[in-house]
Amino acid sequence: MLRARAAATRRDLVAASRFAEIIYEILTRVLERYAEPLPLSIQKNSDSPILAAQQTRRKANLPPDQPIPHVIHSIEKAGVLVLALPIELEKIDAFSLWVGPEPKRPVVAICANKPGDRLRWNLAHESGHLALHADLKQLRAHEHDEADQFAAEYLLPEIAMRSELAAPITLSSLAPLKLRWGVSLQALIMRAFDLNIISQWQKQRLFEQISAKGWKTKEPPNLNIVREKPRGLRKMAEIAYGRPLDYARLAAESQLTIEMVKQIVEGYEEAASSADKSEKVIQLRKVE
Secondary structure, eight states, rough: OOOEEOOOHHHHHHHEEEEEEHHHIIIIIIIGGTTOOOOOOOOOOOOOHHHHHHHHHTTTTTTTTOSOHHHHHHHHTTOEEEEESSSTTTEEEEEEEEEESSEEEEEEETTEEETTTHHHHHHHHHHHHHHHHHHHHSSOOOHHHHHHHHHHHHHHHHHHHHHHOOOSOOOHHHHHHHHHHTTTHHHHHHHHHHHTTTOOOHHHHHHHHHTTTTTTSSSSSGOOOOOOOOOOHHHHHHHHHHHTTTTHHHHHTTTHHHHHHHHHHHSOOOOOTTOHHHHHSSOOOEEE
């Protein structure tokens, strides 16, 4: 389910797919000899996008009325393999698929250097595809709409939004909610509209203000959301090759250059300090 803009070139599609294959091979054919992958808890779901998102939150032990602190950690903990592609492609954000022989494994691939709020939405959107459209080989427009509905409920649960999106809705009132919930101002506006908290005219007026300020493609720097990184691959590599990583050994066993391996690993979160809760989120067992 490659998610790309219509203008994406075949060259970019091939580059994204090739990098994803390389990283997937490192994870499954090299690192999983040393560390057991996390058990799979994300489920294929035939329910509505809203119910599927609510179920996914429950299975991840996420409160129904609170923001998700780290979206990547939440889906890695559910057993999804997150592939951080070390390339920046303007027309491609992310893609997802179920891979391998039965039982298939859920995979999400993300491209480098996307804004933090956009990345979180992309991850939630692709999680929606994994849950709702696992058996589809081609996606149509309404399936992308369903994935966006899933993402909206997953990131901005209705029970919380009806309390926090209080009138009057202005760009100033949305700014602290953007920082709290880790999504774009535009996502918050659309959520308010979809929940009938604001009218079509109010939505249009808010988007006109965003366009006038030049925020349509890049929202103001003081409202930047920190870009998340996956942890799984690097954690497995630390189990296998120590800390600091023995890049030469990892490269040799992966049949890649040291430079390529370093480029891939740098897309993943480094080991956390003992006081950092993120280390407790991705817990993997060494293969005996």
